[in-house]
Amino acid sequence: MPDMALACMGGSYGGYSTLVGVTMTPDVFCCGVDLVGPANLVTWMENIPPYWVPMLPLLKDRVGDYESEEGREFLMSRSPITYVDQISVPLLVLQGLEDEVVPPNQSELIVDALKANGVPVAYLAFEGEQHGFRQAANIKRALDAELCFFAAEAFKVCLRF
Numbered sequence: 001m002p003d004m005a006l007a008c009m010g011g012s013y014g015g016y017s018t019l020v021g022v023t024m025t026p027d028v029f030c031c032g033v034d035l036v037g038p039a040n041l042v043t044w045m046e047n048i049p050p051y052w053v054p055m056l057p058l059l060k061d062r063v064g065d066y067e068s069e070e071g072r073e074f075l076m077s078r079s080p081i082t083y084v085d086q087i088s089v090p091l092l093v094l095q096g097l098e099d100e101v102v103p104p105n106q107s108e109l110i111v112d113a114l115k116a117n118g119v120p121v122a123y124l125a126f127e128g129e130q131h132g133f134r135q136a137a138n139i140k141r142a143l144d145a146e147l148c149f150f151a152a153e154a155f156k157v158c159l160r161f
Contacts, residue, residue: 005157007150011035011132012102019080019110026086031153033092033146036102036131039084039109041075042066049100084113090120092149094142096129122149 008021008029015037022032038044045059045066052059064078065071076082091114095107104125114121124145126138133139 005030005154007031007033007153009033009035009146010037012037015102016080020078022087022089022091023080023083024086026088029089030157031090031092031149033094033149034107034110035094035142036096036099037080037106038102039079039081039106041079042072044102044106045075047103052101081109081113084110085117087114087117087119090149090153091122092145093121093123094145095123095125096131096133097125097127098129099131101131 006029008018009032010016010018012035015034016039017037018032018034019037019039022029041063045063048056048059060066060071064075066075091110093107093111095102095104097104107123107125111121111123122145124142126133126135126142128135129138133142
């Protein structure tokens with residue numbers, strides 16, 4: 001657990017960044033909130049929705065080529081799931097169950113691994129939501145969960161001082 005109270009939070013690419021933060025720099029953050037962030041860049045790219053297919057050449061150029069062995073190795077070296085054993089701080093994961101851009105299995109990879117490793121993780125899956133939340137009740141539920149999560153983690157940090 002770091003000596004400071006620095007948390008990370010983000011959605012989509014920001015969710016990926018949160019996962020990267022708590023995996024690749026595990027001593028920096030005291031907790032994180034991941035909203036629909038991809039955990040495995042290879043399987044994420046293999047399963048992009050049909051309406052993203054026209055962007056695939058751009059994704060291969062900017063993110064990596066999941067179809068070549070070298071590209072797959074590169075993508076896995078940047079995938080949070082590769083470093084999940086380094087997560088030692090609590091994580092809140094929020095996911096829309098109808099998300100086609102970052103399907104629920106991406107969040108479930110991280111959640112299952114953290115549970116297996118005994119790391120505190122909370123997972124909220126939202127029926128009827130896609131890549132981001134649109135329903136007012138779900139937005140409120142997500143915000144309430146984030147606030148409660150951060151308040152609880154801040155309290156734990158305060159107890160250390």
